[in-house]
Amino acid sequence: MTDVLNAIVLLGNFVLVPGLAYGSQLALGALGVTLIYGILRFSNLAHGETMSFGAMITILVTWLLQANGISFHPLPTALLALPFGIIGAVALCLIVDRLVYRYYRQQRSTSSIYLIVSIGVMLITGGLIRFIIGPGDRKITDGERFIIKARDFKEMTGLNEGLAIKTTQGVTVITAVSVVAFVFWFLGRTRTGKAMRAYSDNEDLALLSGINPERVVMIAWIMTGALATIAGTLYGLDKSFKPFTYMQLLLPIFAAAIVGGVGNPIGAIVGGFVVAFSELIITFAYRKVFMYLLPDEMAPEGMIQLLSTDYKFAVSFVILVIVLLVKPTGIFSGKLL
Amino acid sequence: MTYLAGEMMTGGYGGADILHECSIGVDRGEIAVVVGPNGAGKSTAMKAVFGMLGLRTGRVTLDGEDITSLKPQERVLQGMGFVPQNQNVFTTMTVEENLEMGAFIRRDDISLTMKQVYALFPVLHEKRRQPAGELSGGQRQQVAVGRALMTQPQVLMLDEPTAGVSPIVMDELFDRIIEVAKTGIAVLMVEQNARQALEIADRGFVLVQGRNAYTDSGVALLANPEVRKAFLGG
Ligand SMILES: Nc1ncnc2c1ncn2[C@@H]1O[C@H](COP(=O)(O)OP(=O)(O)O)[C@@H](O)[C@H]1O
Ligand SMILES: [Mg+2]
Helix, strand or coil, X not given: CHHHHHHHHHHHHHHHHHHHHHHHHHHHHHHHHHHHHHHHCCCCCCHHHHHHHHHHHHHHHHHHHHHCCCCCCCCCCHHHHHHHHHHHXXXXXXXXXXXXXXXXXXXXXXXXXXXXXXHHHHHHHHHHHHHHHCCCCECCCCCCCEEECHHHHHHHHCCCCCCCEEHHHHHHHHHHHHHHHHHHHHXXXXXXXXXXXXXXXXXXXXXXXXXXXXXXXXXXXXXHHHHHHHHHHHHHHHCCECHHHHHHHHHHHHHHHHHHCCCCHHHHHHHHHHHHHHHHHHHCECHHHHHXXXXXXXXXXXXXXXXXXXXXXXXXXXXXXXXXXXXXXXXCCCCCC | CCCEEEEEEEEEXXXXXXXXXXXXXXXXXCEEEEECCCCCCHHXXXXXXXXXXXXXXXEEEECCEECCCCCHHHHHHCCEEEECCCCCCCCXXXXXXXXXXXXXXXXXXXXXXXXXXXXXXXXXHHCCCCEHHHCCHHHHHHHHHHHHHCCCCCEEEEECCCCCCCHHHHHHXXXXXXXXXXXXXXXXXXXXXXXXXXXXXCEEEEEECCEEEEEECHHHHXXXXXXXXXHCXX
């Protein structure tokens, strides 16, 4: 019986808890991608860099706060700096829209043109970020490191295996839940949110109803900038901040958005968790789990790991390929915003 | 002076002209019907009157004022409502949300107007929490008309409001449209079911290849042997 509990705790510690945190980060990222797709109708490849930019501003302000002896103990100081990061990323989105995307809107460009344009925006933003903060790895977490420490958990329960929950993981999940709840309330209940759904559903009819498209686009960018910063900062807190990783994150984020059905917010969230858990389940080494569950003489030799963690991005890629082959419209197809 | 009038409109979608000195119009409390074969330019004429099409020549007046240069949204503000032929509801939104979006430009209390729309189309009240995309064709058309009524327009323009509905539902919709006109609203509509539509029409316009072929009262057009032979199947 204890063996079974140990196996469960082991999975909880290495799959469930990290999966919930990583899934939340992907879900928030995918929500931003889906929002832009739903309103501006293109795949925004610059989204990873928007996340990075927002996180960078947050870090800069965090350093400033720390230098002045301001902290948010026991929570990470970065949470105090987050609003500044959001303002920075929103400003970036609005400026880029004004300077770049608006022109292509007026030209009534096709979505493939937008896609290529967004690659340009991605590269320039990426360069800007490296110019400001450098390409290196930054640890930004301070405050209390754990909500539950593995050792305390072992002492409390008497089990061999410990369940650790990092503060950043707790913060990630709670923030993600609140942000998602807010987004759904906004889209479902407010006049402006409904106007955005109407615009996403039927642009021409929205115009006939007197909905101002430029305003809808502006609000979409504001929400995207905010979502990107929150996702990027939470990811940076949980792992570390390194500009390059945000470009890599594009793949799982797009996989998440597409699995759920691009343009569909619920799909983005479900997709985020599908991708996160697939990655963790496929790259986890099950050796110890089997050692707990099987009799000693049947103990496995190898690591029982389907795929090395080095290949975790392959998982997103495979998911993406399978979805595009089997159900290109995603799980929740046909429903926009 | 006709309340809403498109006069001598010539224009198209950028290529060759579709409309050639075409005139349509309607007065308050009246129903005007535009009929004609497929591709005659009926929808194009409606779009031209609503400002969704650049006119090369001709003009559109509303209550004596020239509104030719106004954008569609500005015409909505001037009291015009339009139900397009295709994709005329927000399919992913509930019936009630469709009506709310119809009233988007209004800043006052819309609950009374919504009650009136529900009174006109009781089935919409029943289905108010359902996505409009899940409704039957006739119910969707009611949502579309209801959405346009939410701005409390002076003019209601309908492009084939009875397309794809059964004859019973068609009669039902025509009755509702007559009710709307009786409240003093000017109703300008395009109809495939020419005979039934002309029966309730104060004015009728027969368009052929973007030109006015016949213009008269509904009754007179129905009685006109040439019109009967060419457009009403004898
Ligand atoms: N969006 C458009 N762009 C270019 N040509 C169009 C467009 N819509 C309609 N047309 C053309 O305009 C002509 C009239 O079409 P339409 O006004 O829809 O006719 P009706 O409504 O009388 O059936 C047709 O020849 C059609 O091919
Ligand atoms: Mg037509």
